[in-house]
Amino acid sequence: MRTPAGRNAFREFLRTEFSEENMLFWMACEDLKRESNKSIIQEKARRIYEDYVSILSPKEVSLDSRVREVINRNMLEPSKHSFDDAQLQIYTLMHRDSYPRFMNSVIYKDLVESLSQKSAEA
Numbered sequence: 001m002r003t004p005a006g007r008n009a010f011r012e013f014l015r016t017e018f019s020e021e022n023m024l025f026w027m028a029c030e031d032l033k034r035e036s037n038k039s040i041i042q043e044k045a046r047r048i049y050e051d052y053v054s055i056l057s058p059k060e061v062s063l064d065s066r067v068r069e070v071i072n073r074n075m076l077e078p079s080k081h082s083f084d085d086a087q088l089q090i091y092t093l094m095h096r097d098s099y100p101r102f103m104n105s106v107i108y109k110d111l112v113e114s115l116s117q118k119s120a121e122a
Helices: 004-016 020-033 038-053 065-074 084-103 106-121
Strands: none
Touching: 004 020, 004 084, 004 106, 020 038, 020 084, 038 065, 065 084, 084 106
């Protein structure tokens, strides 16, 4: 999650498990936190809600009812922290569920091998 190459490899793995929306949601929340313009924050928050929280979205992430209630309240006046609880819940889900499988995947092993080859060449 710390490096672009690592995020891309993990995202590729999540795509194979049909759960790429978790990473996309996490990245959208990170992007929202970097924003300072209030109108852009509101627009990005609305888009994140429509894309990942709405039950009508094909990319809906799995959130418990408590977190959904918090988001619904936060959407009355969106801020860069409107999705913090949801982002933590999705991060925890990825960390406990998908990430251990990723560490044993061919995608991860290929990434490690390519990085070790690059460092050996340097």
